[in-house]
Amino acid sequence: MIYTGSRIIFFLRPLLIALLLVGVFGLVYLRSSVMTLEYSLGDLEKTRRNYLRERKMLLAEKTSLLSFERVEASLSRSRGFVLPARIRVIHVKNRKETLPYNASLERKLTEP
Amino acid sequence: MNKKRAIILNTTIIFSFFVVFLRLTDLMILNHKSLSERAKLQHVKVEDIRVRRGIIFDRQGREFALNIELESLYCDPEILDLNNDGLKRLASVIAKEPMFILSKIHNGGRFVWVERKLEPDTVEKIKGLNIKGLGFLTEAKRFYPKGKLASHILGFVGIDNQALEGVELKYDRYMKTSGGKIFLERDAIGRTLSSGVDTEARGNNVVLTIDEGLQHIVEKEIDKAMEQWKAAAASVIMMDPFTGKILALSNRPTYDPNNAGNARNPEKRNRAITDCYEPGSTFKIIVGTAALEERLVNPGTLFDVSKGSVEVGGKAIRDIHKHGVLNFKEVIQKSSNVGSVTIGLKLGKDRIYKYAKLFGVGEKTGIDLPGEVSGWISRPERWSGTSIGAISIGQEVAVTPLQILRAYSAIANGGFLVRPHVVSEVISPEGRVLASFRDEEMNRIISEKTAGTFKNILKGVVEEGGTGSSASVDGNEVAGKTGTAQVINPETKRYSREKFVSSFVGFVPADNPRLAIIVVIYEPKGQIYGGVVAAPVFRDIANQALSYLDIPLDSIPYNDHLLVSR
Numbered sequence: 001m002i003y004t005g006s007r008i009i010f011f012l013r014p015l016l017i018a019l020l021l022v023g024v025f026g027l028v029y030l031r032s033s034v035m036t037l038e039y040s041l042g043d044l045e046k047t048r049r050n051y052l053r054e055r056k057m058l059l060a061e062k063t064s065l066l067s068f069e070r071v072e073a074s075l076s077r078s079r080g081f082v083l084p085a086r087i088r089v090i091h092v093k094n095r096k097e098t099l100p101y102n103a104s105l106e107r108k109l110t111e112p
Numbered sequence: 113m114n115k116k117r118a119i120i121l122n123t124t125i126i127f128s129f130f131v132v133f134l135r136l137t138d139l140m141i142l143n144h145k146s147l148s149e150r151a152k153l154q155h156v157k158v159e160d161i162r163v164r165r166g167i168i169f170d171r172q173g174r175e176f177a178l179n180i181e182l183e184s185l186y187c188d189p190e191i192l193d194l195n196n197d198g199l200k201r202l203a204s205v206i207a208k209e210p211m212f213i214l215s216k217i218h219n220g221g222r223f224v225w226v227e228r229k230l231e232p233d234t235v236e237k238i239k240g241l242n243i244k245g246l247g248f249l250t251e252a253k254r255f256y257p258k259g260k261l262a263s264h265i266l267g268f269v270g271i272d273n274q275a276l277e278g279v280e281l282k283y284d285r286y287m288k289t290s291g292g293k294i295f296l297e298r299d300a301i302g303r304t305l306s307s308g309v310d311t312e313a314r315g316n317n318v319v320l321t322i323d324e325g326l327q328h329i330v331e332k333e334i335d336k337a338m339e340q341w342k343a344a345a346a347s348v349i350m351m352d353p354f355t356g357k358i359l360a361l362s363n364r365p366t367y368d369p370n371n372a373g374n375a376r377n378p379e380k381r382n383r384a385i386t387d388c389y390e391p392g393s394t395f396k397i398i399v400g401t402a403a404l405e406e407r408l409v410n411p412g413t414l415f416d417v418s419k420g421s422v423e424v425g426g427k428a429i430r431d432i433h434k435h436g437v438l439n440f441k442e443v444i445q446k447s448s449n450v451g452s453v454t455i456g457l458k459l460g461k462d463r464i465y466k467y468a469k470l471f472g473v474g475e476k477t478g479i480d481l482p483g484e485v486s487g488w489i490s491r492p493e494r495w496s497g498t499s500i501g502a503i504s505i506g507q508e509v510a511v512t513p514l515q516i517l518r519a520y521s522a523i524a525n526g527g528f529l530v531r532p533h534v535v536s537e538v539i540s541p542e543g544r545v546l547a548s549f550r551d552e553e554m555n556r557i558i559s560e561k562t563a564g565t566f567k568n569i570l571k572g573v574v575e576e577g578g579t580g581s582s583a584s585v586d587g588n589e590v591a592g593k594t595g596t597a598q599v600i601n602p603e604t605k606r607y608s609r610e611k612f613v614s615s616f617v618g619f620v621p622a623d624n625p626r627l628a629i630i631v632v633i634y635e636p637k638g639q640i641y642g643g644v645v646a647a648p649v650f651r652d653i654a655n656q657a658l659s660y661l662d663i664p665l666d667s668i669p670y671n672d673h674l675l676v677s678r
Binding site: 035038039041042044045049053056057059060061063064066067068069072083085086087089 | 174175178179180181232250255257258259261296297303304305306307308311324325328331332586587655656658659665
């Protein structure tokens with residue numbers, strides 16, 4: 001019995017030491033991985049901030065370019081667009097019941 | 113011997129542990145506070161949460177005011193390495209005098225702003241100079257992408273984004289937000305670790321009742337009028353007569369809110385609500401509706417104005433053109449001063465005052481913009497002998513263009529006094545509605561019958577033979593009134609013979625009003641009459657606005673149509 005116990009201890013001791021070392025290295029590795037991830041996240045946050053900043057600038061530029069004044073000036077100058085006299089324009093509203101498809105179908109059905 | 117060695121070894125070990133214990137006590141107990149603070153300074157970076165004002169949208173969701181981020185240049189004078197050549201180059205890049213930069217640097221301290229909110233290409237140029245001791249910090253800048261458009265409504269902010277005018281000021285408590293600080297971990301070489309929190313705080317957004325399309329139409333036409341009449345100033349307001357929603361509001365002279373610091377005070381003034389003028393004939397609706405409401409007259413009541421003048425308190429009030437016998441409708445249609453004074457005399461001063469007050473004269477409209485004035489009408493007991501005649505034709509009273517527009521809106525909507533407003537909703541950055549406009553103050557001031565009768569009379573003003581015929585719009589009936597008022601010369605305290613205020617106020621389509629518009633042109637040159645100067649501006653604005661809003665024609669007078677589907 002004594003012999004067997006000593007043998008177990010003989011094998012267990014290095015195993016425990018190895019486990020302890022692996023554990024310690026594991027902890028260090030995990031901690032360093034977390035730190036690396038935090039660095040990456042920090043970099044990504046910085047990139048995100050830069051993109052958001054650029055987005056804001058682009059939005060401002062887009063809004064400025066889409067202003068009525070610019071669009072009207074650009075269309076009338078370069079494309080020769082002119083607004084027609086209101087009195088000569090009839091607006092045809094888009095209504096489901098008067099869609100051409102329905103009308104043609106009805107005509108087909110009633111055709112002799 | 114071994115025992116002696118053991119004792120020495122033990123003593124050394126115990127002593128060593130004792131020394132370590134003492135040091136630990138020093139580090140962890142005695143100097144803990146100061147040391148931990150020093151450690152924190154080394155590995156923790158404190159950053160301000162970036163505070164961004166809410167965005168201002170028009171009623172269709174188009175951005176009128178937003179934030180962009182620009183770099184601001186600062187320097188640390190203690191480590192600044194700036195020679196003469198570098199100073200000159202820096203000064204030329206930021207377009208300032210070298211002395212200006214030196215004066216800032218010598219102000220003292222370790223942090224000095226050199227120039228705030230620089231354009232990105234300027235920043236690149238400065239970085240290219242490689243001057244030690246200069247640095248950049250990102251700051252938010254308020255940007256108004258439409259430039260001068262609606263500048264008197266939007267207002268502007270200062271260099272530190274503090275609200276100074278307009279909606280920016282009135283709704284500041286909603287749009288601004290509080291910041292705070294966040295703590296970021298950093299390593300030995302200054303790299304920061306993720307904080308995991310949002311480093312930007314956004315204020316609530318504001319939705320205006322203004323429509324960019326309508327505002328553009330108004331601004332385009334007001335510019336044309338200013339050019340044509342070489343006027344000193346002008347104001348135009350467009351409002352929904354049923355709800356009080358301001359759809360467009362513009363003044364001239366104006367300014368660009370992106371460069372508000374360079375604008376002069378007269379340019380920044382929102383004349384539509386801060387400047388009073390004598391309304392002249394547009395005020396005749398007060399006397400007219402009062403007489404109808406009090407059943408003193410009906411549209412057919414006849415007035416003999418053939419003498420061309422009437423004497424009140426020893427002072428003669430004249431018509432511009434002599435008329436014969438006019439009925440009540442024609443008195444308004446032809447804007448007869450003699451007829452209006454006769455009606456005013458029938459009413460008496462108490463009733464004129466009562467109805468002026470009912471229509472909101474001498475009271476603020478309550479519009480949600482800063483700086484509104486109440487206008488002025490004195491109490492009847494303080495009126496002089498001539499006052500009843502003068503007030504009947506719109507003199508001796510001071511009103512803002514908005515007050516007159518509100519009074520005409522009451523005719524348009526069947527007798528209710530609306531509360532004008534420019535903001536419809538305040539919404540959180542996540543899109544939740546935090547506040548919306550509710551009008552609990554709308555009250556009836558005249559009967560529906562009186563409003564209807566007077567509406568028909570106002571239609572006559574714009575018909576052939578009326579003073580406002582040049583305000584008529586093809587395809588839709590217009591109801592309105594012209595006004596021509598003399599300006600008081602501040603030096604002589606008498607009415608000027610050269611300076612006038614020409615105005616036209618009306619609504620369209622007359623029977624189903626969608627737009628109430630007032631046009632006020634201050635000191636036009638060449639012509640003075642509201643029917644000649646202001647009425648065509650009303651027509652041009654109304655024409656385009658009706659088209660923009662897809663408001664159908666009342667009648668189709670021509671046969672040669674273009675067919676456009678939409």
